Amino acid sequence: MSFVKITEKAIIFDIQRSSLYDGPGIRTTVFLKGCPLNCLWCHNPEATDGNRQLSFHIEKCTFCGKCEDVCVNRVHQLTDGIHAIDFSQCLLCGKCVNACPSSALKIVGKWMTVDEVMQEVLADYDFYLNSGGGITISGGEPLWNLPFTLELLKRCKLVGVNTCVETSGFVSSLRFIEMLPYIDVLLFDYKMTGSAEYLKYTGVSNEVILNNLEIAHSQEVSIILRCPVIPGINDTDQHFEGILAIDRKFPNLKGIELLPYHRMGNSKRLGIGIEETLVSLETVPVELSIKWIERLNELGCSKVKLGVG
Amino acid sequence: MQKIDNFSMELNFTETYRKNINEHIAIREARCHKAQFPAVLSEIQENDRLAGRTFWGWVGFSPHNAPGGAAFGYFCHELKIIEAIERGNIPVEQRDAVHEMLHFWKKETSKAKVESAFTDKMIPVLFRDEIVSLPYNFKPLIANPIYRMAGVFLDYEKLLRLGIPGLIEEITEKMNVVKASGGDYQLFEGMLIALDVFIDSCKYYEKQAIEKAKAASNPQRVKELLQLAEVLKKNTISKPESFYEALQLSWLYTLMCGSLELGRVDVYLGDFYVHDIDNYVITEEEALSLMHSYWKLINDLFRDVDGRVIIGGRGRRNEANADRFALLVLNTIKTYGKAILPQTTLRFYEGMNPLLFEKSLDLIGEGHTFPLLYNDDVLIPSVAQAHDVPIEDAEQYMPLGCGEIVLDHMGFGTPSGSLNVLKALDVTLRDGIDPITGKRLGLPTGHLRDFKTFDEFFAAFKKQLAFFIEILADHEELEYVESGKQAPYLYLSMLYDDCIARGKGIFSGGIRYLGGSLESFGSVNAADSLTAIKKMVFDDKLISADQLIEALNNNFNGYEKEYKLLKESPKYGNDDAYADNIMVELHDFMCNTMRDQRERTNLDWYLNVLINNKQNTILGRWVGATPDGRKAGREMANGNTPAGGNDKNGITALLNSLVKPSPDIHAGAVQNLRFGKDVFACERDKLNALLNTYFKKGGAQAMITVINRGDLEKALVEPEKYQDMFVRIGGFSARYIDLPRDVQMEILSRVTY
Numbered sequence A: 001m002s003f004v005k006i007t008e009k010a011i012i013f014d015i016q017r018s019s020l021y022d023g024p025g026i027r028t029t030v031f032l033k034g035c036p037l038n039c040l041w042c043h044n045p046e047a048t049d050g051n052r053q054l055s056f057h058i059e060k061c062t063f064c065g066k067c068e069d070v071c072v073n074r075v076h077q078l079t080d081g082i083h084a085i086d087f088s089q090c091l092l093c094g095k096c097v098n099a100c101p102s103s104a105l106k107i108v109g110k111w112m113t114v115d116e117v118m119q120e121v122l123a124d125y126d127f128y129l130n131s132g133g134g135i136t137i138s139g140g141e142p143l144w145n146l147p148f149t150l151e152l153l154k155r156c157k158l159v160g161v162n163t164c165v166e167t168s169g170f171v172s173s174l175r176f177i178e179m180l181p182y183i184d185v186l187l188f189d190y191k192m193t194g195s196a197e198y199l200k201y202t203g204v205s206n207e208v209i210l211n212n213l214e215i216a217h218s219q220e221v222s223i224i225l226r227c228p229v230i231p232g233i234n235d236t237d238q239h240f241e242g243i244l245a246i247d248r249k250f251p252n253l254k255g256i257e258l259l260p261y262h263r264m265g266n267s268k269r270l271g272i273g274i275e276e277t278l279v280s281l282e283t284v285p286v287e288l289s290i291k292w293i294e295r296l297n298e299l300g301c302s303k304v305k306l307g308v309g
Numbered sequence B: 001m002q003k004i005d006n007f008s009m010e011l012n013f014t015e016t017y018r019k020n021i022n023e024h025i026a027i028r029e030a031r032c033h034k035a036q037f038p039a040v041l042s043e044i045q046e047n048d049r050l051a052g053r054t055f056w057g058w059v060g061f062s063p064h065n066a067p068g069g070a071a072f073g074y075f076c077h078e079l080k081i082i083e084a085i086e087r088g089n090i091p092v093e094q095r096d097a098v099h100e101m102l103h104f105w106k107k108e109t110s111k112a113k114v115e116s117a118f119t120d121k122m123i124p125v126l127f128r129d130e131i132v133s134l135p136y137n138f139k140p141l142i143a144n145p146i147y148r149m150a151g152v153f154l155d156y157e158k159l160l161r162l163g164i165p166g167l168i169e170e171i172t173e174k175m176n177v178v179k180a181s182g183g184d185y186q187l188f189e190g191m192l193i194a195l196d197v198f199i200d201s202c203k204y205y206e207k208q209a210i211e212k213a214k215a216a217s218n219p220q221r222v223k224e225l226l227q228l229a230e231v232l233k234k235n236t237i238s239k240p241e242s243f244y245e246a247l248q249l250s251w252l253y254t255l256m257c258g259s260l261e262l263g264r265v266d267v268y269l270g271d272f273y274v275h276d277i278d279n280y281v282i283t284e285e286e287a288l289s290l291m292h293s294y295w296k297l298i299n300d301l302f303r304d305v306d307g308r309v310i311i312g313g314r315g316r317r318n319e320a321n322a323d324r325f326a327l328l329v330l331n332t333i334k335t336y337g338k339a340i341l342p343q344t345t346l347r348f349y350e351g352m353n354p355l356l357f358e359k360s361l362d363l364i365g366e367g368h369t370f371p372l373l374y375n376d377d378v379l380i381p382s383v384a385q386a387h388d389v390p391i392e393d394a395e396q397y398m399p400l401g402c403g404e405i406v407l408d409h410m411g412f413g414t415p416s417g418s419l420n421v422l423k424a425l426d427v428t429l430r431d432g433i434d435p436i437t438g439k440r441l442g443l444p445t446g447h448l449r450d451f452k453t454f455d456e457f458f459a460a461f462k463k464q465l466a467f468f469i470e471i472l473a474d475h476e477e478l479e480y481v482e483s484g485k486q487a488p489y490l491y492l493s494m495l496y497d498d499c500i501a502r503g504k505g506i507f508s509g510g511i512r513y514l515g516g517s518l519e520s521f522g523s524v525n526a527a528d529s530l531t532a533i534k535k536m537v538f539d540d541k542l543i544s545a546d547q548l549i550e551a552l553n554n555n556f557n558g559y560e561k562e563y564k565l566l567k568e569s570p571k572y573g574n575d576d577a578y579a580d581n582i583m584v585e586l587h588d589f590m591c592n593t594m595r596d597q598r599e600r601t602n603l604d605w606y607l608n609v610l611i612n613n614k615q616n617t618i619l620g621r622w623v624g625a626t627p628d629g630r631k632a633g634r635e636m637a638n639g640n641t642p643a644g645g646n647d648k649n650g651i652t653a654l655l656n657s658l659v660k661p662s663p664d665i666h667a668g669a670v671q672n673l674r675f676g677k678d679v680f681a682c683e684r685d686k687l688n689a690l691l692n693t694y695f696k697k698g699g700a701q702a703m704i705t706v707i708n709r710g711d712l713e714k715a716l717v718e719p720e721k722y723q724d725m726f727v728r729i730g731g732f733s734a735r736y737i738d739l740p741r742d743v744q745m746e747i748l749s750r751v752t753y
């Protein structure tokens, strides 16, 4: 086996080409696995854990039992039309994935080098040039694997690919400032207003996050604020006023996008063996999100628009 | 009471043909036109602003336009006549004659003449009779002949510049010269008779318009009809001077000559239109109202896969005026309401008035399937190369019907055959034997297990393809030769370069370029199948040759593991070199082999077209399960577009793949793209950038449909609510709810962006 520097590799959850909604122009979004936050409403729970994972799509399963036959760790157990999976015993050998005739099993996450990622990114170079697009590094939390992200950013800048990073902002300021020169656009999450609230719903405190927002703003990076709005949790005037305060405090924000709650995260949770969250909450209908926008406008926040998260 | 099946026109036509059977072919044809027109011209209808409707007879002469399928010179629609005989409502005095007529044409139609000239090599491959009666056969064939003279693009500029009297003058002069030198002057005599027939037809409609005016009660309608009568009269005595006269003349001529294409309307009507608008001869509303009538006639009388109205592009001598007319065309699409026809085609190039492109995208964004987009910057050099013609001639390229490229009034190239590429692969896997019938359909090149390397197998497949391509190329040539012997196609020869100058009919040496094209279907599935075979059987050795054949024979039932491996093999359309390279190799081989047929035949070109006209679905029904993971009987992928659902890597990856097969060795490839409405509405800049990049990278063409996947799904459940939902199926536009279920499913399976 050849020696590979750790900075050059990361577990990539997915690479999505032609993405139109993650920053300016036509982009390629690279999703890194691993996130230090644990937001209750996360719609990408498969990217939260920093390791590769087995995932199961029950709607495709035909209960044929092939996976049970091949798994020596007895992860799969089929009894009476129930397919029970003991995720904790899975060693990610991939045998059941290959054996499954209906593609119901998958291993999410793939080790990739910066080179490999770059190759995929550069395939759409002409599209970036004509549209003002480029790469968007997302996750998970892309700043969690800082060496890899930094290396990827540098490589992009070197060949003139516009860079965009989607982040919760939860990273040491010292490290954060190190990568700002390589970032053209920051998609910066603003999830909750108030420190205690932040901790309660995301598992981390927001001080360093707000600090980093301030640093980025003072460094004149283009920032688009992204605000997930979850009915019953942060669709409150208190939070909306918080958004407004941010808007006032940081006049150079390029935009503010609302990301209304979508419940598709839950089936993904089940697929990797974790508990559903916000079980009774439905996907936000468009009418409601428009009301939120109107409310924010009323309060005096005019930059806000609907985003696609 | 049942309608009487009156065959007096057909009997008269047959009698005329028979009486003139030994006459010069031009005279015979001209007299046949006289028997046909105005007899097959049908009435001016309520709201028609233009005269010219046909109900072709079941026997007649036409290069292309005819009821119930395509015509091919002298035609006889046997099935319809037999149906009438069986209904028993033919007038007693006609009965014997109808039977006799049916019998007579068996040997005399242009198609029968071609068939009787089949070579020994053709007969076993082209299974003549089964295809003849059914326009698109229902048999598992690999090589299918097609009978029609499609893609007539007349010299409308000449027609309108000279008018009928001017044409008569030119032809008379030429005739006198030829006669004096003892040449074949009768061709011109025939043309003059045909023009007389045209004049008679104008007069017939003029009279009808006046009569209808007398009977009309609405004063506005009376005025319209009298105006129409006036226009028709002018057409008989002078060249057109107004937009109205020009439109009427070009329409009636198109109809009577049996063409189904309208060509560069912006060039030939632009000056008339601009003159009339700028001099207050006509108002915008009036012009639009005439255009609506024109659109209606095209929709009523042409078939869904034809009717090309072409606007924009290089090589327009009156660009500014033409652009103004092109905008009128776009406005007509917008205001007429969604329609299947005409297949409005926008040719564009860098530096052209950007308004045309923008407005076209607006229309597409509103859910119209037109215009179709053709990139001159790629296509002109490609056509020059593929068709081997000078750039000035390539500038006059015209996509006909489903997209086969020919040259405006100088180069003909009817597609006279279809090649089921996937079926050819089906038999190559099995030593040339058709698994359905157990009979030999291809060459005995060995079974899959006999091949030691993938390259050997690919070579065998190429050998099979080359065999069929040669036969079909010979067949194309034969069609022209026999057609040329049968008739000079007078209405075409008068308006095609250089027939008058050479004194020859279009298919007997008159036309400047005589080419042809071969419609190939299933290339993408075949390429993906090759990829899967290479990867699974030869490279990774995860499936043995026998296992694969067994899996295919059983339509993958009981072979779920193999199915999954095959499905997950790399597929064209994802910017994946492994799959795309095989597609390119297959594409190059087919295109070049066809292109080389010019050396074997007298055709000026013979080129591949990767189009689609429901044939991907229809021919697919007869192809068993294939190694790309396509199940038995399922549709094949569209034109040059990835098989439904196989492009998983995003639109940019798809576009990158699409530009890989080279455009300068064939005569047209369909590229279907579908976008959700939201992309047009909210992300227009990004969409523009996407298309721009694609075209700059060498994208030749795009057929864009805007639809929400949800729309399609709902339409399956409640079709009545989705009457106005039109979709593009590669070569044409169709009402989604009218399509067969499997075609609907195929469209649904394509990814929407």
Ligand code: SF4
Residues within 6 Å of the ligand: A054, A070, A071, A072, A073, A074, A075, A076, A089, A090, A091, A092, A093, A094, A095, A096, A097
């Ligand atoms: S990946 Fe391996 S260990 Fe995990 S469930 Fe599948 S077979 Fe068992």
Ligand code: SF4
Residues within 6 Å of the ligand: A060, A061, A062, A063, A064, A065, A066, A067, A068, A076, A078, A083, A099, A100, A101, A102, A103, A104, A105
């Ligand atoms: S092999 Fe696949 S389909 Fe069969 S039981 Fe396991 S997960 Fe379900």
